[in-house]
Amino acid sequence: MTLQAITSFAPPERLDNSERPGRPLIDARNIAVSFKVEQGMVEAVKDISFQLYRGETIAIVGESGSGKSVTARTVMGLLSKRATIASQARIEFDGADILKFSPRSRRALRGNRISMIFQEPMSSLNPLYTVGSQIVEAIRVHSRMSRKAAGLRALELLRQVQIPEPEARLNQYPHQLSGGQRQRVMIAMALSNDPDVLIADEPTTALDVTVQAQILNLIRRLQRERGMAVVLITHDLTIVRKFADYVYVMQHGEMREHNTTARIFEEPQHPYTRKLLGSEPHGAAPPLDPRAEPLLTAAGVRVSFMMRHGGFFRPDLRELVAVDSLGLTLRRHETLGLVGESGSGKTTFGQSLLRLNEPTQGKIRFDGERIDGRSRAEMRPLRSRMQIVFQDPFASLNPRMTIGQIIEEGLIVNGLGATRRDRIDRVRDALEAAGMPDNILSRFPHEFSGGQRQRIAIARAVALEPEFILLDEPTSALDLSVQAQIIELLRKLQDDRGLSYLFISHDLKVVRALCHRVIVMQHGRIIEEGPVGDVLSHPKTEYTQRLVRAAFEIA
Incomplete structure (x- = not known):
């Protein structure tokens, strides 16, 4: 296939332009953005074009680093001072080129006629101000409305986004809300001035499947009521297929292909699009030997915390039961999934099995030995045999230590490796097993992508040659293709080393695979357990049915 044939999959104009009445609400042409860095200039977006019509949803998809968010920020006028937009770029909004607007005119447009929901609401909301005051500010910046009237408008917006007890939420701070509630607050702020365009940048990445479905259906309902156009930036193809009218596929800052949603999924043309569509988690775990012996068992495990209520001088302590008399059996070479929404107790239960938090009651056995009630010192000999990989590898890898030091530290603490040369050999072997080159020992965590950091976290666990690894949401924040790589890596390590996994996740597609x-x-x-095929294909409880519908249908 020639280069000319490949580039023709992304012409400047949409393939369905002739079927659309009127002109586009946004017509972006020849957008190119570069950033000044220490080594010179980095081209983040290279000569891309797209169109958005009133009342429709377009999706911009691609892996991390493809330029999706930079494109959205260019439209919003939110690029940093280090960014340079090419002189030939043009973004017409309702017939006017907004790149030629003054900074004051761009501010008047932003948040008023074009709004944006960001990926991480906790970073986007000010922790020092109540939810109500932040929504009121967003309203009053663009309209001459009294504070009282803006407060009533803020309350109405919270009702529209279906936040429970909206009157109480107005006086709460962002940290007092769940992830789904914070994202609803961001949507309320974005809709506060009835925008013509809503840009949603990965609005559901870190949310549970049921909350994800609620947020997306909420956006769709509000879109229909208000006639908004929506730009959906995501790497979740299930969402794209369900909600988008037209799809743009980006890679390395370039537009690889675009077409109607039906044509993209039925007849993808570019090799990268086909690769992206083929990256959805697939396959199934190989059959388990019925003679496999139990490695980890638990019965009657209960974990509770004392929570402070009331004022400072009259504290009212109440018991919060996070894990209520649970049990499980994990056999050698088995992968056991633990699923549920945020707050269901998955991580607390998993960490109590490793004695990383203290169960108030229950029996836990590892390889036939009781480990509940053991002191920290008594647990130390078992630590190399049971390891954990956390959700966010950047938070769990020390930014001041090199990769070699991070992985070797576990070997030193657990007394593995007779000499330093022996330990370094083990570090190199672990990196190779995790699919990373062994020449990165002197580099630091920030020099790697999210997927590479997760491989390093897995290498750190594998270096100790454990029998059991607790995997706590290890793929939730990763792109689909990187997710697929991590799943294949975990399968290979399990086959090569006979590992047992307890896999905590809210992504039922990954659990199924x-x-x-x-x-x-x-x-x-x-509330339910059994073989993964039975539970996900024929869920018995209404709650599991809701989880399955949200994960596989988003409806």
């Missing part, structure tokens, strides 16, 4: 059995948790209790 990786796990032998699955346990469903809600409010600290197990």
